Amino acid sequence: MIDRIDQTLGFHQRALSLRAYRQEVIASNIANADTPHYKARDIDFKASLQGAMGGRGGPLDLVRTAPRHLPAGGNAPAGARLLYRTETQSSVDGNTVDMDVERAAFAENAVQYEASLTFINGLLRSLQSAMQSQ
Amino acid sequence: MSVLNVFNIAGSALTAQSARLNALASNLANADSVAGPDGQPYRAKQVVFAAKPVDGGGLGVRVTGVVDSVAPPRIMYDPKNPAANEQGFVTMPNVNVVEEMVNMISASRAYQTNVEVMNTAKTLMQKTLALGQ
Numbered sequence: 639m640i641d642r643i644d645q646t647l648g649f650h651q652r653a654l655s656l657r658a659y660r661q662e663v664i665a666s667n668i669a670n671a672d673t674p675h676y677k678a679r680d681i682d683f684k685a686s687l688q689g690a691m692g693g694r695g696g697p698l699d700l701v702r703t704a705p706r707h708l709p710a711g712g713n714a715p716a717g718a719r720l721l722y723r724t725e726t727q728s729s730v731d732g733n734t735v736d737m738d739v740e741r742a743a744f745a746e747n748a749v750q751y752e753a754s755l756t757f758i759n760g761l762l763r764s765l766q767s768a769m770q771s772q
Numbered sequence: 773m774s775v776l777n778v779f780n781i782a783g784s785a786l787t788a789q790s791a792r793l794n795a796l797a798s799n800l801a802n803a804d805s806v807a808g809p810d811g812q813p814y815r816a817k818q819v820v821f822a823a824k825p826v827d828g829g830g831l832g833v834r835v836t837g838v839v840d841s842v843a844p845p846r847i848m849y850d851p852k853n854p855a856a857n858e859q860g861f862v863t864m865p866n867v868n869v870v871e872e873m874v875n876m877i878s879a880s881r882a883y884q885t886n887v888e889v890m891n892t893a894k895t896l897m898q899k900t901l902a903l904g905q
Binding site: 655658659661662663665666668669670671672673674676714715737741744745748751752755758759762 | 774775777778781782784785789792820821822823829830831832833878882885886889892893895896899900903904
């Protein structure tokens with residue numbers, strides 16, 4: 639029984655951490671909308687979740703032997719694979735952030751994140767009612 | 773925590789955009805300053821943005837420097853001006869007011885967007901904290 643709860647919650651937990659990661663990536667894109675040569679990034683959510691469920695780990699992390707080393711790979715959750723966004727309208731300064739696309743993706747991802755939270759809440763609530771005595 | 777990182781990222785963008793607003797406010801204020809602190813006409817300032825990795829992942833923004841605009845100065849004919857040369861021309865600052873206004877709109881919109889991003893992250897975080905209640 640417990641392993642089945644873990645299985646169901648585990649799926650939502652992975653989905654939630656991928657959603658949170660995507661939120662962070664899109665926030666980076668929006669923050670760098672005016673930075674020259676910045677390339678917009680995103681993750682393929684479906685492929686990432688499939689990878690996470692299939693046991694694929696996150697991107698390989700480089701060992702940092704000095705405090706001034708930049709983190710590479712960083713804190714990406716299991717399965718996440720960062721891709722570059724195909725640009726719709728190129729700009730002269732080499733920036734590929736399209737504000738409309740990013741804002742739409744940010745809003746959509748926020749709703750999906752809330753949906754994941756709702757699923758988890760519903761799961762916990764039905765577990766609670768199943769455990770009640772009367 | 774990824775969602776908490778959004779605050780760092782959007783916060784760095786807010787700092788960068790307000791630095792940009794500061795620079796263009798000084799440009800607009802000095803659009804007619806014939807002499808700066810060094811005696812030369814004021815030169816328009818421009819901020820340079822660069823992506824910066826923030827602690828815990830994600831890319832924020834950083835202002836790497838404030839550069840003087842290389843646009844040619846505006847030359848105005850005003851023989852009565854004490855700063856005029858022998859021919860009666862005054863070298864005015866190279867501030868383009870129209871450009872600065874456009875820059876201001878862009879900076880304020882970017883600032884607003886990042887505040888929105890922060891608000892969304894805050895809502896998501898609060899809902900996450902209320903999980904299972």
